[in-house]
Structures are given as C-alpha cells and as structure tokens.
Amino acid sequence: MEKKKDRKSYRHMNGIEIIGLGKAVPETRLTNEDLRQYMDTSDEWIRSRTGIVSRHLCTGEESLTDLATEASRKAMEDAGIAPEEVGLVICATCTTDYMVPSVACAVQENIGIPGGVPAFDINAACSGFVYGLQLIYSLMNAEAACRSERKYALMIGGEQLSKMLDFSERSVSVLFGDGAAAAIVRGSSQKRFFCHTAAEGDRSALYAHTVGRNQIPAMEYKGKRIVSENPLQITEAYAAGIMKDGYLRMDGRKVFRFAVRVLAAEIDQMAEQSKVPAEEIDYIVCHQANSRIIDYVRKQKNLPEEKFFMNLQEYGNTSGASIPLALADMKDRGMLKPGTRIFCIGFGAGLTWGGCYLEF
Numbered sequence: 001m002e003k004k005k006d007r008k009s010y011r012h013m014n015g016i017e018i019i020g021l022g023k024a025v026p027e028t029r030l031t032n033e034d035l036r037q038y039m040d041t042s043d044e045w046i047r048s049r050t051g052i053v054s055r056h057l058c059t060g061e062e063s064l065t066d067l068a069t070e071a072s073r074k075a076m077e078d079a080g081i082a083p084e085e086v087g088l089v090i091c092a093t094c095t096t097d098y099m100v101p102s103v104a105c106a107v108q109e110n111i112g113i114p115g116g117v118p119a120f121d122i123n124a125a126c127s128g129f130v131y132g133l134q135l136i137y138s139l140m141n142a143e144a145a146c147r148s149e150r151k152y153a154l155m156i157g158g159e160q161l162s163k164m165l166d167f168s169e170r171s172v173s174v175l176f177g178d179g180a181a182a183a184i185v186r187g188s189s190q191k192r193f194f195c196h197t198a199a200e201g202d203r204s205a206l207y208a209h210t211v212g213r214n215q216i217p218a219m220e221y222k223g224k225r226i227v228s229e230n231p232l233q234i235t236e237a238y239a240a241g242i243m244k245d246g247y248l249r250m251d252g253r254k255v256f257r258f259a260v261r262v263l264a265a266e267i268d269q270m271a272e273q274s275k276v277p278a279e280e281i282d283y284i285v286c287h288q289a290n291s292r293i294i295d296y297v298r299k300q301k302n303l304p305e306e307k308f309f310m311n312l313q314e315y316g317n318t319s320g321a322s323i324p325l326a327l328a329d330m331k332d333r334g335m336l337k338p339g340t341r342i343f344c345i346g347f348g349a350g351l352t353w354g355g356c357y358l359e360f
C-alpha cells in the first residue's frame with residue numbers, strides 16, 4: 001500500500017524547473033581593438049560579421065574548474081541550498097581540464113558535495129546545456145533518482161576555449177571566449193518542461209584534435225601501434241611535423257548553413273511540443289554563436305528582436321557555457337519572473353543541436 005502511494009507521487013513529478021543561477025567569467029576582458037595587437041583584424045570586421053565586441057579569457061591563474069566552481073557556488077547560494085542537498089552533478093564542456101577526472105567531480109570536491117551521488121561531464125559542444133537538462137529530466141523522472149533524499153541537480157556549462165584557439169589565425173580565434181554558468185534544477189509537478197536533442201555525425205565542420213592521440217608511435221605490437229602521450233614525445237612529434245595540433249578548426253559557411261536550418265526547425269519543434277507558439281513565448285535564448293545566425297532566423301520567422309536575449313557582445317561564443325550564461329544574465333537583470341516561459345536552443349560541433357521549453 002505504502003509503495004503504491006510512493007509510485008503515484010513519483011509519476012506526478014514530470015517537469016523540472018531552474019531555481020538558482022550563477023556565473024563566473026575570467027577577469028581579463030579583451031576587446032576587438034585589443035586583438036589587433038595579435039592579428040590583422042578590426043573592430044568593424046568582427047562586430048559587423050558576428051556582433052561580438054569583447055570576450056573574457058583565462059590567464060594562467062584561472063582554470064575551467066575554478067570558473068565552474070565559482071558559478072556553482074553562486075547558483076547554490078541563489079537557490080538557497082546546501083552542498084548536502086545536491087543529488088546529481090553534470091558539467092557540459094568540450095574543454096575539460098583533465099582527461100580524467102571530470103570537471104563535475106572536481107567541482108564536487110571543491111564545493112564539498114558529499115559522496116554517493118553521480119557526477120560526470122557530457123560533451124555535446126554548444127548544445128551541452130540543453131542535452132544536460134534532458135538528462136536531468138530523465139533521471140529525475142526515474143524512480144531511483146526521485147527517491148533520493150538529495151533532490152537538487154547541479155547543471156554546469158563551462159568552457160576554457162582559449163586552450164584550443166590559435167591566435168595567429170584570425171577567422172576562428174576572434175569568435176570565442178571563456179566562462180562558466182550553473183543552474184540548480186529540481187523536479188516539479190507544476191512547471192512544464194519539454195526537450196528535444198539531436199545530432200548528425202560530422203567531423204569536418206567544426207573540430208579540434210585531442211593533442212597527441214594516434215599520432216606518436218610509442219610501441220608496436222603485432223604490427224599495431226600502441227600510443228602514449230608522454231610530453232617529451234609530443235614535443236618531438238611536433239618538431240618532426242608528424243603531429244596535428246589541437247586547435248579549433250571550422251568551416252564557417254557550413255556551420256552557418258547548419259545553424260540557421262536547425263535553429264529555425266527547433267523553434268518550431270519547441271512550439272509544437274509545448275503548444276506555445278513562438279509569437280507568444282517570452283524569450284528565445286539561442287546559443288550565442290553569432291548575431292547574424294540569430295538575425296537571419298528571426299527575420300525569416302518574422303519575430304521581434306526583443307524576444308531574443310543576446311549577450312554575445314560581451315562574452316563572444318562560450319560554447320557549452322553560452323545558454324546558462326545568458327540565463328544567469330537574464331536573472332541578474334530581473335527578466336526571469338514567475339511565469340516567464342522560455343525556449344532555449346543550442347547548436348554546435350558534432351554536429352549537435354537541441355531545444356528545451358522552460359517555465360520560471
């Protein structure tokens with residue numbers, strides 16, 4: 001009898017809501033004008049083609065883990081919860097500090113979230129935050145997660161993209177920045193949540209090699225190479241020109257075509273799932289890649305500019321951090337009031353994309 005009652009209340013919980021947000025960006029801010037010291041570019045070129053005016057970049061004293069920790073602490077403070085109440089930690093990133101452990105585990109250690117709960121990273125590039133919310137939604141609606149004493153999930157989006165930028169190459173390096181933002185999420189029977197994620201395998205439009213992998217013959221066994229990532233060998237392999245670098249490379253036009261296609265489709269998808277037409281939604285929070293991508297779709301759909309929250313002028317493209325960074329800025333500006341309804345839409349390397357409908 002008792003068990004049946006439990007089951008019923010679990011079935012009732014089928015939405016999720018964000019109850020706290022926090023952000024952290026590196027102190028060092030470089031304007032477009034500052035970049036002219038390093039490459040042949042101009043504020044006019046960057047601003048007119050992307051909408052970006054500045055970006056924040058980590059110095060040697062800051063790391064992704066530091067930013068993710070600070071953003072998480074602020075999100076927990078905003079939600080008014082203690083580390084002991086966190087039951088799940090996910091970090092969306094494609095610029096992890098260590099191959100292992102995950103950023104999520106490092107944040108768990110830094111914040112003192114007691115052991116015994118899952119903590120892991122996901123890599124869906126710029127769609128990572130939306131992918132993460134879908135995971136949280138699914139896990140929270142699973143019986144085991146719902147019965148946990150620790151009801152809150154910590155969802156982080158964090159990147160240190162400067163690690164893989166080639167500042168001698170102007171067409172990609174001007175676009176990106178570093179930063180992290182975090183959300184505290186809980187299950188809700190009142191707030192509705194809808195989500196959709198997708199990918200189409202593509203390694204050529206946007207990629208960065210893992211430095212050292214499959215490049216250095218370390219030993220041979222039955223004619224097959226076993227590779228190692230000994231730093232000395234990496235240096236030698238670079239010098240010998242047999243190793244690829246780990247810089248981010250992009251086919252800008254291909255990404256542009258992909259982005260406008262999936263952004264438009266995902267707005268329709270979210271409207272269909274939530275039954276809230278795009279004209280009636282309060283805000284559409286797109287991955288902050290490039291204002292031209294967003295403008296193109298906005299005009300195509302005949303939607304007003306005010307509906308699209310933008311902060312890429314300040315931070316550039318921060319990949320997995322970009323959507324939560326936008327949400328955190330919106331909260332700081334008092335834009336997330338009770339009842340506010342939002343579509344969040346991400347798109348990025350993979351090629352991945354996804355959308356979610358959130359109610360505040």
Ligand code: ACO
Pocket residue numbers: 040041042045046049050126170171172174175206250251252253255256259289290292317319347348349
């Ligand atoms: N400053 C000055 N000139 C530059 C710069 C720069 N930073 N970068 C490139 N140029 C020059 C090029 O050398 C080229 O000169 P040329 O005509 O003499 O050869 C000229 O500008 C045009 O270069 P293109 O690469 O053709 O520029 P394009 O008009 O395609 O714009 C851009 C590039 C902005 C990246 C565009 O392709 C775009 O918007 N792509 C969408 C992809 C995007 O925004 N990605 C973000 C990351 S992906 C993601 O988050 C999903």
